[in-house]
Structures are given as C-alpha cells and as structure tokens.
Amino acid sequence: MNIRPETFADHAAIRKINNAAFAVHLFSRQTAHLIVDALRAEGALTVSLVAEDVLAGDVRIVGHIAFSKEPVDGRDLGWYLLGPVAVLPDLQRKGIGSKLVLAGLAKLRKRNAAGCALVGDPALYARLGFRQAVGLSWPGVPAKFVLYQPLCGDEPNGAISHHPAFNIEA
C-alpha cells in the first residue's frame, strides 16, 4: 500500500472510489465525488492523497482523502477540514482509511496547520487522535460528532464551516 498525492491521471479513479464508497452511506447525498471535483476546480483542495495497491502486477487506486481550509467564525485560523475520505467497499476495514488519515495529518503538520476538525463517527476517528471538540461547534450538528485534533495550534472557540463546494447538489 502506497499513499501519495493525487495526480491528474487519478481524477477518474477518485470519482469512482467516492461514488462506490458513499453509495450505501446512510447520511450521504452521494455528492462526495462532486465535492472533490469542485474543491479542486476552485483551488481549494489543499491536500488530496490516494492509496494505491498492487494487484497481480497492476497498480490501482483503492482509497482517497481530501483536506480543505476550514474557517472558524468565518476566519482562516489555519484549520483544515478532513473529508471526504473513501475506500473501495470490498477493501474497507483493512486499515487503508486509517493510513490515509494519518498521512494527511502528517502533510498538514508540514504546512504548519493549526489543526484539523471534522464531522464524523467517533468510532472511526477517536483511535486516530481526534476527540470531541469543546470550543468548536458546527451549526446543526450534535456536539459528539464534531471532532478535532490540534496540530501546530490550540483549539480555538467558534463555529467551524466548510468550503461552499460542500453544498453542491447532485
């Protein structure tokens, strides 16, 4: 398993992975692939990594993760949003998602990011160093699903939000 930054040649595979992974997701609007495309088109896809696997001599992309700027009370305080993250359904629960998250956080640290926050399931993210946010909130989202991890800064107080690309309609 190799984790590396996306290249132009990966765009179609990234779309397929997001489509397949979110197809049966309970709360997904099935727009993850469109969100990634829109972030990229707007120059807002700060970190985009793929996981590649070698199967019978062929290299294939099996997972993807995106990070974008995450304003706090509308201000850029150096915080990033993790997501979407997706792994091909038949390869889930094998550690690929965790590797993508950890590789992404390492990239953010190199950029001196203050921290990373997300809306997600604590069952998945707690073991990767995320904990329930105290000072950060996400309007309309129960606090237990608003998770954060400080990187080169402290947790600020305020409402976090995402890039408008996340509002894209299918």
Ligand SMILES: CC(C)(COP(=O)(O)OP(=O)(O)OC[C@H]1O[C@@H](n2cnc3c(N)ncnc32)[C@H](O)[C@@H]1OP(=O)(O)O)[C@@H](O)C(=O)NCCC(=O)NCCS
């Ligand atoms: C979420 C996802 C990216 C995780 O990738 P993965 O390669 O399956 O994750 P890992 O194998 O590294 O999982 C590590 C642990 O996280 C937990 N976990 C994984 N997927 C989970 C899920 N969907 N819900 C709750 N916990 C989960 C499990 O505890 C797992 O460990 P275990 O298999 O020993 O029980 C992948 O399951 C996926 O693509 N899901 C559909 C899309 C999605 O929900 N994305 C996240 C929202 S943006």
